Amino acid sequence: MPSITALFKQEITRLARKEVKMQTEAIRRANTHHRRDIAQLKRQVVGLLNQVAYLERQERKRVVKGVPGASVEGKRFSPRGLKTHREKVDLSAAGYSALVGVTAQTIYSWEQGKSKPRDGQLAALVAVRGLGKREVLKRLELLEG
Numbered sequence: 001m002p003s004i005t006a007l008f009k010q011e012i013t014r015l016a017r018k019e020v021k022m023q024t025e026a027i028r029r030a031n032t033h034h035r036r037d038i039a040q041l042k043r044q045v046v047g048l049l050n051q052v053a054y055l056e057r058q059e060r061k062r063v064v065k066g067v068p069g070a071s072v073e074g075k076r077f078s079p080r081g082l083k084t085h086r087e088k089v090d091l092s093a094a095g096y097s098a099l100v101g102v103t104a105q106t107i108y109s110w111e112q113g114k115s116k117p118r119d120g121q122l123a124a125l126v127a128v129r130g131l132g133k134r135e136v137l138k139r140l141e142l143l144e145g
Helices: 004-065 079-088 093-100 104-112 119-129 133-144
Strands: none
Touching (some): 004 133, 079 104, 079 119, 093 104, 093 133
């Protein structure tokens, strides 16, 4: 027959386990809830990153195309005007060429009057000509990024 001390010890152990289990159950539930919230937030972040990437691609396409329907009707090309605007927005020929969609050498040729832009290129020049320095830098950042 077990002694009273052994029974007492078993009862204390049983009660201690029961108490520990009750206290850790709340922590376990909270932990499960937090894990579920973290997983949901991760899914949201992935969705938002995809959305941002999509919008950046759309904006990049819009910037590359220039202003839709930009009419070259009545617009004239001036080599000096091109050079003045390029210097005003503080860009190299390479940077300006990225905005227009041509090479840097083409920009130099236009500025020196050796060649003239075609209608499509003139439309791109007209679209860029109306931009200020900040907008030009934003567009370049979009094109490079």
